[in-house]
Each structure stands twice: as structure tokens, then as C-alpha cells.
Amino acid sequence: MTPYIHKVNYYETDKMGITHHSNYIRFLEEARIDFLSQIGYPFDKIEAEGIVSPVIRVEYNFRKTTTFADEISIETKIEKLSAAKLTFGYTLTCKGEVCGTGKSEHCFLNLEGRPIIVEREKPEFFAALQNML
Amino acid sequence: MTPYIHKVNYYETDKMGITHHSNYIRFLEEARIDFLSQIGYPFDKIEAEGIVSPVIRVEYNFRKTTTFADEISIETKIEKLSAAKLTFGYTLTCKGEVCGTGKSEHCFLNLEGRPIIVEREKPEFFAALQNML
Amino acid sequence: MTPYIHKVNYYETDKMGITHHSNYIRFLEEARIDFLSQIGYPFDKIEAEGIVSPVIRVEYNFRKTTTFADEISIETKIEKLSAAKLTFGYTLTCKGEVCGTGKSEHCFLNLEGRPIIVEREKPEFFAALQNML
Amino acid sequence: MTPYIHKVNYYETDKMGITHHSNYIRFLEEARIDFLSQIGYPFDKIEAEGIVSPVIRVEYNFRKTTTFADEISIETKIEKLSAAKLTFGYTLTCKGEVCGTGKSEHCFLNLEGRPIIVEREKPEFFAALQNML
Numbered sequence: 321m322t323p324y325i326h327k328v329n330y331y332e333t334d335k336m337g338i339t340h341h342s343n344y345i346r347f348l349e350e351a352r353i354d355f356l357s358q359i360g361y362p363f364d365k366i367e368a369e370g371i372v373s374p375v376i377r378v379e380y381n382f383r384k385t386t387t388f389a390d391e392i393s394i395e396t397k398i399e400k401l402s403a404a405k406l407t408f409g410y411t412l413t414c415k416g417e418v419c420g421t422g423k424s425e426h427c428f429l430n431l432e433g434r435p436i437i438v439e440r441e442k443p444e445f446f447a448a449l450q451n452m453l
Numbered sequence: 454m455t456p457y458i459h460k461v462n463y464y465e466t467d468k469m470g471i472t473h474h475s476n477y478i479r480f481l482e483e484a485r486i487d488f489l490s491q492i493g494y495p496f497d498k499i500e501a502e503g504i505v506s507p508v509i510r511v512e513y514n515f516r517k518t519t520t521f522a523d524e525i526s527i528e529t530k531i532e533k534l535s536a537a538k539l540t541f542g543y544t545l546t547c548k549g550e551v552c553g554t555g556k557s558e559h560c561f562l563n564l565e566g567r568p569i570i571v572e573r574e575k576p577e578f579f580a581a582l583q584n585m586l
Numbered sequence: 587m588t589p590y591i592h593k594v595n596y597y598e599t600d601k602m603g604i605t606h607h608s609n610y611i612r613f614l615e616e617a618r619i620d621f622l623s624q625i626g627y628p629f630d631k632i633e634a635e636g637i638v639s640p641v642i643r644v645e646y647n648f649r650k651t652t653t654f655a656d657e658i659s660i661e662t663k664i665e666k667l668s669a670a671k672l673t674f675g676y677t678l679t680c681k682g683e684v685c686g687t688g689k690s691e692h693c694f695l696n697l698e699g700r701p702i703i704v705e706r707e708k709p710e711f712f713a714a715l716q717n718m719l
Numbered sequence: 720m721t722p723y724i725h726k727v728n729y730y731e732t733d734k735m736g737i738t739h740h741s742n743y744i745r746f747l748e749e750a751r752i753d754f755l756s757q758i759g760y761p762f763d764k765i766e767a768e769g770i771v772s773p774v775i776r777v778e779y780n781f782r783k784t785t786t787f788a789d790e791i792s793i794e795t796k797i798e799k800l801s802a803a804k805l806t807f808g809y810t811l812t813c814k815g816e817v818c819g820t821g822k823s824e825h826c827f828l829n830l831e832g833r834p835i836i837v838e839r840e841k842p843e844f845f846a847a848l849q850n851m852l
Contacts, residue, residue, distance in 0.1 A: 330752060330762070331475055331745050333468035335521060340464045341641045342611040346730050349608070353729060363729070363788065375607045379645035388468060389762065463619060463629070464612050474774045475744040479597050482741070486596060496596070496655065508740045512778035522629065597741055599734035601787060606730045654734060 321358055321452075323413075324351040324394045328386055338385040345378055348410050348422050351394035355408070359448050369442055370431050373406065377425040384419040392419065398452045403437050404428070406449065454491055454585075456546075457484040457527045461519055471518040478511055481543050481555045484527035488541070492581050502575055503564050506539065510558040517552040525552065531585045532556070536570050539582065587624055587718075589659045589679075590617040596654050604651040611644055614676050614688050617660035621674070625714050635708055636697050639672065643691040650685040658685065664718045665689070669703050672715065720757055720851075722812075723750040723793045727785055737784040744777055747809050747821045750793035754807070758847050768841055769830050772805065776824040783818040791818065797851045798822070802836050805848065 334340040393413045400407040410422040439446045459480045467473040526546045533540040543555040561571045572579045600606040659679045666673040676688040705712045733739040792812045799806040809821040827837045838845045
């Protein structure tokens with residue numbers, strides 16, 4: 321898997337001169353979408369399959385600040401996978417040092433918003449995820 | 454009409470220590486939605502009528518910077534109204550001084566994305582807008 | 587303490603039609619700043635005292651979606667306070683139901699970025715926080 | 720000059736299912752910073768020279784909507800350059816069609832916020848800009 325690179329934009333900094341903490345949650349989303357694309361499931365394909373996978377929990381631990389023009393490299397992993405829930409783990413590195421770690425939990429819904437059992441209803445997608453554990 | 458107040462959030466500042474310029478376009482949207490609500494057309498009512506009114510042009514002129522916790526007062530006016538187009542004008546004031554002015558132009562579409570003649574198809578909405586010229 | 591109200595802006599929604607999950611982290615910041623202001627420590631006073639209190643960890647648990655124009659009421663509490671760390675807890679309510687809960691952890695630094703012992707160096711601020719436990 | 724590519728993020732869409740209009744102003748900033756970098760003046764070098772160049776006016780004309788995962792190609796040009804002011808023009812293309820055009824005007828200040836005559840005080844930077852007219 322290729323790590324995802326986010327180059328910090330000027331508008332992502334705040335008056336402390338650093339990347340505003342809320343933006344890291346957006347970088348995690350970018351990295352997750354890129355990860356799913358790399359395993360053959362870009363978002364449009366997932367939606368075409370009739371699956372949505374909303375965030376039900378997110379956390380982020382800050383170790384070092386970053387700022388404008390910094391290149392943040394994000395490694396995404398699948399940490400847990402069950403019939404009902406998917407957990408991603410993220411490690412963010414900048415200038416050779418870990419600057420933060422994150423986690424996001426997701427459930428699986430159909431387009432009407434009802435929970436689905438991915439393993440049964442979309443076995444190929446489930447297998448692709450399981451393969452990355 | 455009551456001016457709309459936006460209090461600048463910390464996350465709206467940038468590393469120059471001021472409100473990032475892109476955010477003013479968002480403040481204009483907030484003020485416009487508040488204005489439409491004040492004349493009896495909150496967004497949900499407009500959508501329920503089957504009208505969308507996307508931005509086709511926007512401009513903003515910066516006179517003074519603002520920063521975190523500043524209260525920006527926004528006066529919204531309808532500058533032009535025709536069968537096909539609606540132009541809003543905005544004056545932003547902070548600490549008693551004009552800090553910027555803006556303009557946004559909008560067309561009228563139905564929910565399928567086709568242009569509509571509001572004057573004919575939604576005469577009451579058109580009258581409410583015309584009344585504010 | 588008065589709960590903080592955030593009315594969801596149009597630009598805070600995403601193509602799923604709901605408030606984008608990253609924005610809740612921003613709403614927590616708004617609520618926290620309001621809370622500190624209510625206990626007599628608006629941000630400019632804290633900065634004037636020479637203290638910065640960056641986020642070192644944040645989490646958010648999603649229970650119900652919200653969308654444009656929803657009024658989210660946020661109750662902020664101090665959950666933990668030690669010499670080196672401050673933890674806020676947040677409960678978000680919309681239309682009478684809890685829509686999510688959050689937590690943020692903060693350290694205390696001086697303006698040069700070095701950790702400070704707030705209890706010793708800024709006893710009045712520490713007492714104000716402790717008083718809210 | 721290489722056009723700048725912005726791939727639309729999920730969090731940049733709104734409940735209409737399209738890229739929220741305010742984000743284009745951010746894409747212009749990204750493209751402008753990339754352009755300056757390409758002509759040998761990355762932002763940190765400009766700041767190191769003691770110049771800031773705030774936006775004093777911005778406009779954007781929308782022709783076609785874009786949405787999540789679209790690749791927007793941005794061509795940046797210097798449209799006008801005078802002792803006191805710099806104007807950039809932008810053409811945004813998506814899927815082979817122009818989706819919008821923009822313009823931003825900037826003044827030149829020193830780090831204390833006073834206007835400077837770039838042609839006299841920073842002749843090399845001025846020449847680099849003039850060379851792109």
C-alpha cells in the first residue's frame with residue numbers, strides 16, 4: 321500500500337501558526353478514501369454497490385504540530401473488522417517523525433440507511449477488507 | 454431587516470492571525486440565508502417550493518482584516534432582480550467600520566436543474582424578493 | 587452554565603445531505619471557548635495571561651446525524667484536571683435527543699511552547715477550572 | 720507552467736451533492752501558491768524576503784458544477800502588475816470543459832503591514848512576476 325500524502329494548505333492553518341486540529345479528521349478521510357481506492361473499492365464503486373459506511377466514532381492523538389506546506393504522510397490500516405463494524409487506524413508522519421495517530425469506526429448501511437451484514441450481502445467487498453487485516 | 458451577526462471562530466483564522474479570506478464567502482451565504490428567512494422564505498420553504506438558486510458569480514472586496522472573536526455585522530440587500538437572475542449586495546461592518554463588501558449572483562432552477570421563470574412560476578416568491586429592491 | 591448553540595450552516599453539510607463529521611470537532615472548539623468565557627476566561631484573557639492550551643487528543647462519538655439549519659445544543663463539562671492536563675467532555679443534543687458526545691484533552695504551555703504547572707503559575711485560572719469539576 | 724490539480728474531497732461537497740462554492744476560493748489560493756513556487760518564489764521565500772501579499776479582492780464565475788473525486792485543473796496567469804497591485808487570473812477545467820474562472824487582486828506589504836513598492840524594494844521578485852505577464 322502506498323501511504324497517502326497531504327500537503328498542508330495555507331487555509332488549513334490557524335492563528336497559532338499551525339495546522340488547525342480539526343483538519344486532521346479531514347486528512348483521515350482523504351487517506352481512508354485513498355486506501356479503499358487502492359484495494360479496488362473507490363467510493364463511487366462502494367456507492368454503486370449500495371453501501372454507505374458512515375463514521376460512528378473518531379479519535380485523534382496529537383504528538384507534533386505541522387504547518388503550511390508540510391507534507392504529511394498517512395499510513396492507513398484496517399484494525400478490526402466484524403459483521404457490523406470496521407475500524408481504521410492511521411499513523412501520520414511529517415519530516416520523518418510521527419506527528420499523530422488516529423482511529424475511525426464505521427458501520428455499514430444500505431442506501432435506505434438500514435444496517436447491513438456486509439459479509440453476507442457484499443462478500444467480495446468484505447473479503448477485500450478482510451484481506452487487509 | 455436585522456443585520457446578520459457572525460462571530461469569527463478560532464478555526465476561521467489563518468497563520469497571518471486574521472480571518473482567512475475564503476471564509477467571507479461563507480459568511481455571505483449565512484447572511485443571505487438569514488435574509489431570505491426574514492422575508493418569509495427560509496431555505497426549506499424555498500426547496501419545498503421546488504426552487505434552487507445556485508451561486509453563478511461571487512465577489513468580495515477586502516477593506517480591513519478581522520480576527521478571532523470579532524463580531525461582523527452583515528447587511529444584505531437585493532441589488533438586482535430579473536426574470537432569470539438575482540443579485541445580492543452585502544456590507545460587512547466590524548467595530549463600527551466597513552471591513553468589506555460583497556456581491557453574489559444567482560439563477561433560478563427547478564429541482565431537475567432546469568432554469569425557471571420565477572416571476573411566472575412562483576409569483577409570490579418573486580413578489581417577496583421584488584418588495585426588497 | 588448556559589449550553590452553547592451551533593446552528594448548522596449550509597456549507598457544513600456534505601453530499602450525504604448531513605453535517606460532515608469533521609465539523610463536530612469545530613463545534614466542540616466553539617463550545618469550549620464559550621465555556622471558558624462563561625467562567626471568566628475568554629481566550630484573549632488566557633492569552634494575555636501567557637497560557638496556551640493546545641488539544642492533545644480529541645474524540646467524538648456519533649449517535650444521530652444532523653443537517654442544515656439544525657440547532658445543536660452543546661453542554662460542556664470539565665471531566666478531569668491535573669497539574670499537566672485538562673479534559674473536557676461534551677454532550678450534543680438536537681431536537682431533544684443526544685446526537686453525539688465528545689472529549690478533548692489539553693496540556694498547558696507558555697507562549698514559548700514550554701509546559702507550565704498552571705496550579706502554581708496561574709493559581710486563579712486553575713481555581714476557576716477546578717471550581718467547575 | 721504546469722497547471723495545478725485539485726482533486727475534490729468528500730468534505731468539500733454540500734447537500735446539493737456538488738462542491739460547495741466557497742471552496743473554489745481556496746482552490747485559487749492553492750493554485751496561486753503553486754504558481755509562485757513554479758516561478759521560484761515559494762511562500763516561505765516570499766516571507767523570508769519580508770513581503771506579504773494579502774488578497775484585496777476576489778471573484779469567481781461558476782459555469783459548471785463539480786463534485787467529489789473530480790480533478791479540477793487550474794491554469795493561473797498574471798493579468799496585471801503595477802507598483803502597488805498584482806492581479807491573478809484563473810481558468811478551471813474539469814473533464815475537458817471550463818467549469819469556472821476567477822480573479823484575485825493583491826497588494827504588497829512588509830511584515831509590519833505597511834505598503835511597499837516591490838519594483839524598488841524587491842526588484843528580483845518584481846522581475847520574476849513581470850516575466851510572467
